[in-house]
Amino acid sequence: MxxxxxxxxxxxxxxxxxxxxxxxxxxxxxxxxxxxxxxxxxxxxEASKRLGWTESVAISRPLVPEILALRESLLEKGVTHIALAGMGGSSLAPEVITRTAGVELTVLDSTDPGQVLAALSDRLESTALVVSSKSGSTVETDSQRRVFERAFVAAGIDPAERIIVVTDPGSPLEASATEAGYRVFNADPTVGGRYSALTAFGLVPSGLAGVDIAELLDEAESISLALAIxxxxxxxxxxxxxxxxxxxxxxxxxxxxxxxxxxxxxxxxxxxxxxxxxxxxxxxxxxxxxxxxxxxxxxxxxxxxxxxxxxxxxxxxxxxxxxxxxxxxxxxxxxxxxxxxxxxxxxxxxQINPFDQPDVESAKIATRGLLDSRPEPEPAAFISDGIEVRGTPHVIGAASDLASAVDALLEELGPDGYVAVQAYVDRLALPELVQVRDLLASLSHRPVTFGWGPRFLHSTGQFHKGGPATGVFLQILATPAEDLDIPGRPFTFGELIQAQASGDASVLAEHGRPVLTLTLTQPASNLTTLFDALR
Missing domain, CATH: 3.40.50.10490 (Glucose-6-phosphate isomerase like protein; domain 1)
Known part of the structure; x- marks a missing residue:
């Protein structure tokens, strides 16, 4: 079976x-x-507009020859590398599909300037970019598209030949992409982002990268009858x-x-x-x-x-x-x-609605507010070996160094609590940061989740605010070695990711969640200090 x-x-x-x-x-x-x-x-x-995923296999079948034809056309033009700009459901499914198939796909699901710069410098001459956004207004994806457009133009490449858009019909992105002459794939508007693995959002980037997407649909179809009975x-x-x-x-x-x-x-x-x-x-x-x-x-x-x-x-x-x-x-x-x-x-x-995400928008609103008003950064409560320490009052009040700040955060854990690590850093440059998860699990004897920011804001961020009030939150930020401006925007990627972290921290605090924020001013050397504190 x-x-x-x-x-x-x-x-x-x-x-x-x-x-x-x-x-x-x-x-x-x-x-x-x-x-x-x-x-x-x-x-x-809401449910009346969100059950199309049950029919994804049948609805997506006609996309397969279109995607394969575009892949052949791109290969004929020397395009051998596919990058994907997308967040949440727009990136997680293609990442699993391509990694499982052993096919290369560069997934850009971050606003960290280092990670964006790494994607821009990776074989641009032979790259096509898939821009995926259901709403068409996702700030991360819009910013990523803007810098790729500029990079293509600077390299003498027509963006209309290299940018492919996946979005819902009638979205702002569809209108602007059509005007710019980009190839547009419309996704099924009756499918929510996290249920979209077998729609255009999962299939277009995966198929262009070289996955046998017809076989993927066959696999799903083989279980469809058993699920319907x-x-x-x-x-x-x-x-x-x-x-x-x-x-x-x-x-x-x-x-x-x-x-x-x-x-x-x-x-x-x-x-x-x-x-x-x-x-x-x-x-x-x-x-x-x-x-x-x-x-x-x-x-x-x-x-x-x-x-x-x-x-x-x-x-x-x-x-x-x-x-x-x-x-x-x-x-x-x-x-x-x-x-x-x-x-x-x-x-x-x-007894809940599995199709809405009422608490995701709160962090987005807080981020927009910070980007609009541009307040001065909140001063650190103290600095420990180059790590700036901030937090909610109960966490930071009695702390005098890094270890005591972590202890104070964990003291807020109840018997049914969990720890959420939120890493707003370049995951390509600092992959070893995931070791924090096991260290905290050993220290707290409770479940610990680890999310790369800001992508988790489009997924587990909903649970953090809307689920049981049992979590404590460790934010880890890093001072970027180099920032990157966003064409047509009054803020940089460095300012954007900082606003996303600060905005989410403020919303968590408003919900009564304990938060400890650590900013690594020298990320490579600060990691040792952080690991020592957690041990």
Whole structure:
């Protein structure tokens, strides 16, 4: 089969309890029939416009020859390298698709000036840029497009020959791209960004980069019938119940890639579940873990483990495991579709709308306000070995050095809390920063998430503000070695990423979330100081 699932312990109990009810309520067939009433009256209007992903395979089929024809045309012109400017759902799915296929795609999902400069300097002469934005107004993507346009012109390249746009019909981006003569692919407007893996947003950049996108759609289609049937074996119902119906609910979902051929899948699942469920004070927090992560040895009562495995590892459960695990295996296309079904099933079980993201906009508004008013930066509470330390009053009040500031943040953790690390840095230049995650997990004995800023603002940022008020937040910023202006804008990339971090910190503080912000003024040397403090 293209997808298989096995459950044990608490997850198996949840499946036995919840799936018969879901079957009796005809949930699977109702999803496939595009019934917007499944999530209650308050969600009905939004749901009526957001169920197109269930038909993505059929709707996307005609795109395949168009994408392949464009790829051949670009190759004939010497274009051998594809870059993607996009955030959230516009970049996470193509990143998983291309990495799993072993195909190169440069994903630009950052406003860090160093990371943008690295993309601009990477084979520009043979590069085409895919600009992906559902709304057409995403500030990150708009800024990335502007600097690429300038770079192409400076290199004597007509941007109309190198820029491809993916957006919803009628968006501001469609209008401006059409006027500029860019090739435009319209996406299905009835599909939300995080559910768009099998639409133009996932297929255009992946297909242009060289992925067999027809095979990806075949993989998804092979599981479609099983997902549409009201049956106790329906994998979407089983997975949705396993992640959302445990009693008491295990509201942290540890996602572990454990022998799967799929590369980076947990990062895509993280956005899908966190942004879909984290609202109205409830939700499921995805925690992306390696197989040796400290949390897996803690046996935490509120953590449900799901392992993405190959078929050989599906039925193997640790003999000492009393809490139970979920194990899934399958092709990438099937995994996309099953997890989308499971997420909306989880939304029904949690009694929330899985299609809106009411708290994402708050950080965007705060960012725009800071960019418009340009206030002087808040002075650091103190500087420790070149690391500027700021934070909310309870965190920073009693701190005198870096270690005590971290201790003060962790003291705000409750028994059901989590730590969120938000790294607003160049992830290409500082990949080792991810080590902070395991260090904090060992120190706190609680689940720790790690997100690269600002991309997480389009995914887990929703859960941080709208989900349970149990998180504490560590922001890590870095002073850029070189800044980069944005054509036609009164701010630079360095100012933009600073405003995004400051704006989100202010919104978190308004929601009563503890925040500690560390700015690395000399990133390479400051890392050692930071790691020592966390040890």
């Amino acid at each position: 293209s997808f298989r699932i096995s459950v044990s312990g608490a997850a198996a109990d949840a499946v036995r309890t919840a799936v018969p009810v879901l079957v009796d309520d005809l949930v699977a067939s109702s999803i496939t029939a595009l019934d917007p009433a499944l999530w209650g009256a308050a969600a009905e209007d 009201d049956s106790a074996e329906n994998p979407g119902l089983v997975l949705g119940a396993a992640i959302a119906a445990t009693s008491p609910r295990r509201d942290k979902l540890a996602i572990v890639a454990d022998g799967t051929h799929i590369v980076g899948f947990a990062d895509w699942v993280e956005q899908l579940i966190a942004e879909s469920t984290g609202k109205l004070g409830t939700g499921i927090l995805p925690v992306v873990l390696d197989t040796d992560a400290p949390e897996l040895a803690e046996n935490l009562a509120d953590v449900q483990v799901v392992r993405v495995v190959d078929d050989a590892g599906l039925e193997i459960f640790p003999a000492h495991d009393s809490s139970g695990e979920i194990r899934v295996s399958g092709t990438l296309g099937a995994q996309f579709l099953v997890w989308e079904y499971a997420t909306v099933v989880a939304g029904r079980l949690l």
